[in-house]
Amino acid sequence: MSEYVLQFLISGITVGSIYALVGLGFTIIYNASDVINFAQGEFVMIGAMSAVTFSVAGTPLIIAIIMAMLVTVLIGFALNLFAIKPAKGASVVTTIIITIGASIFLRGAALLIWGKDFYSLPAFSGEQPIHIAGATILPQNLWVLGMTVILVSAVLLFFKYTLLGKAVLACSCNSTAAQLVGINVGKMMLLSYGISAMLGALAGVLIVPITFTSYDAGVMLGLKGFSAAILGGIGNPIGAVVGGLLLGILESLGAGFISSGYKDAIAFGIILLVLFIRPSGLLGRTTQERV
């Protein structure tokens, strides 16, 4: 069985990078507004579904993807403007319920627009498996991995080195102070929702040739993405990526070595253990409770 470890790892990293991208979306919105956006999974779904619709209507793949991203970003803006902003000052739990309501709303809308069917896109570079030392990987998996690396780096660079990125972070540290130094907090929030939506849409488009999509495909992905972000330490983009990859690998190894029926239970069990040992996640900042 040990000669199959490589295959298990590759499968795990493939699935894990999907979780990482979704988790990154959670992290960005959390960094900007302390809100866990439970509709993040729906961004992924809408990105994928829109891309399929545009592609089937005849637009070339690249254009379809860009248009799908635009649609999702607009929905992200709408979520912020109409659902989150009006509820400014509400407690954390209230905002969670709002995003849960938004997630249900978006799913209901997707149900009406696209029905209950499954959809797929053709793989970007064909379906010929690539063999590496006895394990196989699909070209699409490489796309997912590659884009994850690029996107994560872009996000990190954005937050660390650009003024705009730092402004967004300032809002989450202390929005009053940010306003006092002239940052338009409203616009920053809008931007972060837009970025998260864009990431989600991209993730959706990348994975749809492998995983297919349907109106409720966002639920599981949202859940796993959230778990990934928490495992890695919510608020830390690198944490989201590490969390995602780790989650995928745990699932794969659990299925491979212990039991495929219980693989999710094993993965979540390990997440619980990690949290017991490190209550702020693997790479999370230990929060200081102000008294």
Next chain:
Amino acid sequence: MKRLSWFYLLTLVVFLLPQVFPDNYYVTVVGVFAAFHIILAVSLNLLMGYCGQISLGHAAFFGLGAYSSAILTTRYGFDPWLAMFSGMLIVFVIANLIARPILKLKGHYLAMATLGFGIIVHIILVQTEALTGGPDGLGEIPGLSIFGWAVDSDVRWYYVSAMCALVVVLLSLNLISSRSGRAIRAVHGSEFAAQMMGINTRKTKVTVFVFSAVLASFAGSLFAHQQNFVSPDSFSFFFSIELVTMVVLGGMASTYGAVFGAILLTFLPELLVVFEDYEMLIYGAILMMVMIFMPQGLFIGLGDKIKQLSLKWRNQYSSERIGPS
């Protein structure tokens, strides 16, 4: 006894309802579900609303209670009441085991841990087919009988479940206005400050957690005997989220708020069922709008709105009197 006067009124209304509307589907069928949801929401509210600990895994304790009753009665021939008590005991043990490590976590991490716990329980329910019947569930669960009086009709179940719900509501009301209740609320307010006052916050949190879990288990056992059928589907994390929604929608830190939220979210799908494919969309929209416009919860929010309106009327009335003759 003024504090409990509204509770007595509630009890009266509850008992009269099936007499005024006999054989009404909404009273005897949906009402029973509402009663179970009330028990679950009130117990969750003790943990979330009063004690301030988020739990996204409450459905797991509900499920553990239901399945304990189901398995012990069908596979091992236990008497239903003994099975219910055993279920509560099992949940008591499990909740105690996980409470200590889990309650060290805060905020979103606690949410994740409870969510994870709920999912693990759900997976175990699905996978251990030989014991639980797997995804297709376990049927032929015997009904309940109280000293020979068989609870075998919808009306009887209404009275039994309503009574249990009222007892739980009473327990919650009494707990919160007691010294322990103040300790619980102090933990929510500021754990650090509570510790400074000499409250054993860890013990308080664990006690509330276990108490709410055992109440959920009680509801689960009732559920199993009322439905005569259990399946993992009813205990998924979606249901945990639904319970959280009931508590928040109704208004946290208010027992009546939790009751209100439970009743509302039990009846809302019944009303929305006519919208067929639009049901999900409308449900989501309602959730969002209620939380945006009444973030303290529907119960307190509606109360405030009505208070505003009544003040406006009173001002109008009094200004008419003082106005120019």
Next chain:
Amino acid sequence: MRINLVKFLSATALCAFLLLSSQTQAGDTIKIGSFLAVTGGASFLGDPELKTLQMYIDEINQKGGVLGKKIELIHYDTGGSPKKAVKFIKRLVKKDRVDLVIGGSTSGTTMAVAPLIEKFKIPMISLAGSIKIVEPTQKWLFKVPHTDRMAAEKVFQDMKKRGFTKVALISGNGGFDKSGRAQSLALAPKYGIEIVADESYGNKDTDMTAQLTKIRATDAQTILNFGFGKAPAIVTKNIKQLGISLPIYQSHGVASKKYLELSGAAANGVRLPAAAIVVADELADDDIQKQIASRYKKQYEAKFDQVSSFGAHAYDALMITVEAIKRADSLDKKAVRNEIEKTHNYIGAGGIFNMSADDHMGLKEDSFKLLEVVDGRWQIVN
């Protein structure tokens, strides 16, 4: 003060609501109630079922109805949840006062309401697969789809013919999957087959290569995937991706064009048991089922999307009901039930039905055809 007002108003609202709802509807219609999994994980079952029922009830009503009365369909969406099914059955019987029930898209929802059907003494035709629905036979409960046992038998018969003795099983975590898996495990020895691997996945999973890698390491000669939804398509593609060249068998859960679409070229060579409706166009002209199956397929596809065997089950349930009502010449539940039980040589979209007091299903496994995917299309294997 404010809490009192809220309570008062809520109580008033509740009373008004209850008052309005307690008015029963009078009418001179035949009321057929249904609870189906129109949304949720089993929506590919419930959605075509509901569409079929609505379409054909409209057609029957346009032609004048049955016994001079129009049929009224009262339907609820369970989303696959047995808890909701129980609630809706009570609603259908107590509030809507239906004459008969067609429903339970899934075995879970059907089994949950089965005791209530017996208690309410109302005939019900289930659209679910598990053999437990009719074995042991219950007085008021019938079903029209082929059982999962029949599917397993059909598959194993073919495997035996091809000389396979070692089979790897992979299935999901849904009711359909687990039930099929249980039947497969129980039946395999009868055909001299050894199940050398027994893997499972979650129905929402996106990658099964870990499980398939384990299967590749065994000495399995063929793979049987008992599942439905999109997961079997992912399994099929993963098998191709890993370079596993073993023959693949699927279950009737994926006898649909969508499975072919999603799996693409990887599906070529896959065999599965399916109702005649899936290959209505390829049936020989002298096949008894050809006429009904082709007609249903044409009508359904003209109005909706691709036909599925699940919608066909709803069609059969409806037609058997209508025929039984005609024969009983009344809506008396007992009479209708007796007539359903006497269904004889009824040619349906799913097969030819012959029910009896011991057989509330009416089909034998010869009503299943064995299909193979050739060049992206279904072909009947002889």
